Amino acid sequence: MEGNWNCHEIRVRYQETDQMGVVYHANYLNWFEIGRTEWIRSHGIAYGEIERKGLLLPVTDLEISYKQPAKYDDIVQVWTKLSSFSYIRLEFEVKVTRNDTLLVEGRTKHVWVNREFKPVRLDKTAPELFSLLKEKYKA
Secondary structure: OOOOOEEOOOOOHHHEEEOOOOOOOOOHHHHHEEHHHHHHHHHHOHHHHHOOOOOOOOOEEEEEEEEOOOOOOOOEEEEEEEEEEEEEEEEEEEEEEOOOOOEEEEEEEEOOOOOOOEOHHHHHHHHHHHHHHHHHHOO
């Protein structure tokens, strides 16, 4: 994929499937979360480090579209990229593929908050993180 995508592979576990033998739809949300944390890690910052700074990044909006099912023991790729960025908000685009077949696509929107869930400006609270994200958004 073109652009600043990060790819993380996941093998579908039995407990992630339903009676039809396909991945239960809610499990893709977990994979979106894994994709985000791995995107952040791939750019040199562990998500735990962000939380130790007192910052949280809750989901405020979610969009997901199912195209094809994944099945037990498939190896899928979770592709994640930063698609929108401001002082207080982030948006990630996510695609789940099996080889070159698109299975699921969607996006998540987030807002930076402190431990009291009050919105914060990232450029004021964690300027080094803001600079890194700004650099990666342009890439």
